[in-house]
Amino acid sequence: MEQKSRPAISASPGSATVDLSVEIAGLVLRNPVMTASGTFASGREFAGFVDLSRLGALVTKGVSSDPWSGNESPRIAETSSGMLNSIGLQNPGVEAFCERDLAWLAGQDVPVVVNVSGHTVADYAAVVERLERERGVAAYEVNISCPNLDAGGMAFGTACAPAAEVTRAVRAVTKRPVIVKLSPNVTDIAEIARAVEAAGADAVSLINTLLGMAIDARTRRPKLARTVGGLSGPAIKPVALRMVWQVAGAVSIPVIGCGGIMTGEDAVEFLLAGASAVQVGTANFVDPGATVHVIDGIVEYCRISGISSARELIGALDT
Amino acid sequence: MTCTAAGHDTHPLLERVEVVRNDRVAEGVGLLVLRAPRIAATVQPGQFVHVRIAADADFILRRPFSVHRASAGAVEILYQVLGRGTRELSMRAAGDVMDAIGPLGSGWRVPEGTVHALLVAGGLGAAPLGMLAEVLAARGVAVSVAQGAPTAERLVARDLFESVARRVEVATDDGSAGERGFVTVVSERLLAADRPDMVFVCGPEAMARAVAAQAAAAGVACQVSLERLMACGIGACLSCVVTTTSGRKRACVDGPVFDAGEVCWDGTEVPPRH
Numbered sequence: 293m294e295q296k297s298r299p300a301i302s303a304s305p306g307s308a309t310v311d312l313s314v315e316i317a318g319l320v321l322r323n324p325v326m327t328a329s330g331t332f333a334s335g336r337e338f339a340g341f342v343d344l345s346r347l348g349a350l351v352t353k354g355v356s357s358d359p360w361s362g363n364e365s366p367r368i369a370e371t372s373s374g375m376l377n378s379i380g381l382q383n384p385g386v387e388a389f390c391e392r393d394l395a396w397l398a399g400q401d402v403p404v405v406v407n408v409s410g411h412t413v414a415d416y417a418a419v420v421e422r423l424e425r426e427r428g429v430a431a432y433e434v435n436i437s438c439p440n441l442d443a444g445g446m447a448f449g450t451a452c453a454p455a456a457e458v459t460r461a462v463r464a465v466t467k468r469p470v471i472v473k474l475s476p477n478v479t480d481i482a483e484i485a486r487a488v489e490a491a492g493a494d495a496v497s498l499i500n501t502l503l504g505m506a507i508d509a510r511t512r513r514p515k516l517a518r519t520v521g522g523l524s525g526p527a528i529k530p531v532a533l534r535m536v537w538q539v540a541g542a543v544s545i546p547v548i549g550c551g552g553i554m555t556g557e558d559a560v561e562f563l564l565a566g567a568s569a570v571q572v573g574t575a576n577f578v579d580p581g582a583t584v585h586v587i588d589g590i591v592e593y594c595r596i597s598g599i600s601s602a603r604e605l606i607g608a609l610d611t
Numbered sequence: 612m613t614c615t616a617a618g619h620d621t622h623p624l625l626e627r628v629e630v631v632r633n634d635r636v637a638e639g640v641g642l643l644v645l646r647a648p649r650i651a652a653t654v655q656p657g658q659f660v661h662v663r664i665a666a667d668a669d670f671i672l673r674r675p676f677s678v679h680r681a682s683a684g685a686v687e688i689l690y691q692v693l694g695r696g697t698r699e700l701s702m703r704a705a706g707d708v709m710d711a712i713g714p715l716g717s718g719w720r721v722p723e724g725t726v727h728a729l730l731v732a733g734g735l736g737a738a739p740l741g742m743l744a745e746v747l748a749a750r751g752v753a754v755s756v757a758q759g760a761p762t763a764e765r766l767v768a769r770d771l772f773e774s775v776a777r778r779v780e781v782a783t784d785d786g787s788a789g790e791r792g793f794v795t796v797v798s799e800r801l802l803a804a805d806r807p808d809m810v811f812v813c814g815p816e817a818m819a820r821a822v823a824a825q826a827a828a829a830g831v832a833c834q835v836s837l838e839r840l841m842a843c844g845i846g847a848c849l850s851c852v853v854t855t856t857s858g859r860k861r862a863c864v865d866g867p868v869f870d871a872g873e874v875c876w877d878g879t880e881v882p883p884r885h
């Protein structure tokens with residue numbers, strides 16, 4: 293591991309310093325790079341590979357009010373330049389999360405964003421209410437890609453009304469920043485983004501995984517036990533960029549971009565498209581040090597382009 | 612008291628590894644020797660490495676492989692060529708560089724006072740049992756091996772087993788060596804004849820399950836090494852869960868070696884090996 297704590301200003305050797313700090317919903321992050329939910333657990337597994345204090349923020353695995361056991365195996369399938377997963381939001385529930393994960397995270401020098409899942413609107417609110425009693429939560433990220441059991445299992449995030457309803461319910465029980473994580477499996481993502489903004493979201497993050505499927509022609513069976521799953525990795529980057537660009541043009545709250553980011557240059561592309569910060573997901577499986585390599589890559593890009601603050605890149609797309 | 616086979620804990624690390632040798636040892640099977648001093652220094656029998664075979668290919672995930680043997684500075688991997696990753700791996704030559712995360716997982720546990728061990732290997736299941744056989748023999752534990760494969764040629768690591776075990780009995784699908792048929796016939800016989808106090812199994816899941824049932828019937832403790840599809844390999848993604856009597860566990864950190872008695876065999880599957 294490298295040195296423990298770093299200031300907001302990252303120095304690159306032998307050159308002018310680059311200011312990487314960004315602000316999201318009142319939170320000042322030392323750099324725009326966060327982990328993507330579900331790909332970094334609560335960070336413990338990565339602590340031997342990454343100095344967690346270098347991260348802009350750590351987004352936890354989705355947490356629900358009760359323990360969820362997740363889906364049957366096989367839960368993943370590799371695809372061209374990506375992977376499908378149907379983990380099913382397996383998690384030990386908010387109580388165990390507070391005891392095991394938040395307690396450990398309290399000793400780490402990194403802002404913690406807790407990703408929240410639920411099957412009903414009340415579920416989401418219950419998780420946040422429980423977490424309100426804990427210190428060490430910098431913000432919430434509300435995953436509205438979960439199936440809504442009150443509406444036949446259709447995801448909350450696929451229509452404006454349920455997406456707004458979840459947002460309002462969470463907003464009502466916390467003053468901490470609320471980030472709503474949007475599903476890409478919709479016709480018009482900008483419309484959903486506007487709906488959650490109106491309902492009180494402080495920021496939006498996107499994209500969650502794209503619904504997909506893989507088949508083994510030899511056995512004529514789906515590769516995932518659940519048949520369908522979420523596609524992530526470099527394969528989805530063009531879709532994610534397009535959606536980030538559309539949403540950034542549609543709302544006035546900050547946008548956090550995610551989807552297939554493997555390098556610093558990928559991250560810069562998201563900033564140019566209008567994101568104020570980014571999340572790194574599947575790349576962590578390929579390279580456990582991916583987050584730090586992305587941060588270093590952004591610094592490198594800024595240095596080569598003679599840019600002194602990463603904030604100059606946000607929305608700076610030349611069209 | 613129970614401990615890992617060599618008695619201490621290990622922490623995974625990311626290491627740049629260099630191919631020392633990559634030899635074909637049987638039809639579709641290779642033996643890869645990697646210079647990996649840091650991983651080799653702490654690896655325990657039954658642990659694995661998670662290898663990034665190609666950094667520029669359109670398949671992005673790492674591939675998990677058991678450490679077959681470890682020596683000063685190097686680890687050996689026995690691999691079967693199955694798909695894109697292992698095909699690519701078979702083309703690596705001396706001097707090529709990759710990166711590997713390891714040592715990973717919790718390996719075979721050898722209880723204090725183990726006197727006689729039975730190792731049961733099906734196909735490439737011989738891979739994680741190689742280093743175990745050597746460590747057991749070095750500790751003075753008597754080792755018997757029941758080994759099965761499709762053909763005599765594919766009885767991989769047979770020389771290693773012959774050199775450290777009291778006896779090695781084999782079965783092949785085509786009868787080209789030993790018994791014709793499944794290794795379970797051999798394991799059943801050795802369980803009765805040798806009265807081992809621990810059975811270590813790795814192979815196709817149906818075979819591992821059958822051997823576990825034989826051991827249970829004989830009242831002998833049994834450990835199985837299980838395969839699951841793995842993304843991260845370090846316990847973060849929950850891709851690799853095994854259903855156990857105490858809930859879902861992660862094969863990459865809580866396993867790949869499990870006590871056979873805790874495994875709920877139904878409801879989980881990996882792609883067939885052959």
Ligand SMILES: Cc1cc2nc3c(=O)[nH]c(=O)nc-3n(C[C@H](O)[C@H](O)[C@H](O)COP(=O)(O)OP(=O)(O)OC[C@H]3O[C@@H](n4cnc5c(N)ncnc54)[C@H](O)[C@@H]3O)c2cc1C
Pocket residue numbers: 370659672673674675676677678688689690691692693694695696697698735738739837838839840841867881882884
């Ligand atoms: C802990 C552990 C130890 C292993 N040890 C060995 C070993 O010593 N020798 C050996 O030959 N094989 C071993 N395997 C299996 C080996 O990982 C797969 O055969 C290999 O990943 C196949 O990759 P591929 O690209 O050739 O196949 P593809 O089918 O193209 O792979 C597609 C995806 O499925 C995964 N996959 C396919 N088959 C398996 C499988 N049986 N188990 C896990 N993942 C699979 C791949 O990793 C990849 O993500 C082990 C697996 C695990 C989990």
Ligand SMILES: Cc1cc2nc3c(=O)[nH]c(=O)nc-3n(C[C@H](O)[C@H](O)[C@H](O)COP(=O)(O)O)c2cc1C
Pocket residue numbers: 328329330331353354377379381407435473499500501523524525526528550551552553571572573574575848
């Ligand atoms: C294995 C896995 C688990 C995930 N779990 C969650 C989760 O619990 N909550 C959530 O909001 N998103 C989850 N995601 C989605 C990611 O956070 C991210 O939005 C998506 O993978 C796209 O980014 P990427 O291409 O960088 O991985 C998960 C993704 C993967 C691959």
Ligand code: FES
Pocket residue numbers: 840841842843844845846847848849850851852861862863864
């Ligand atoms: S492979 Fe990620 S948790 Fe086991």
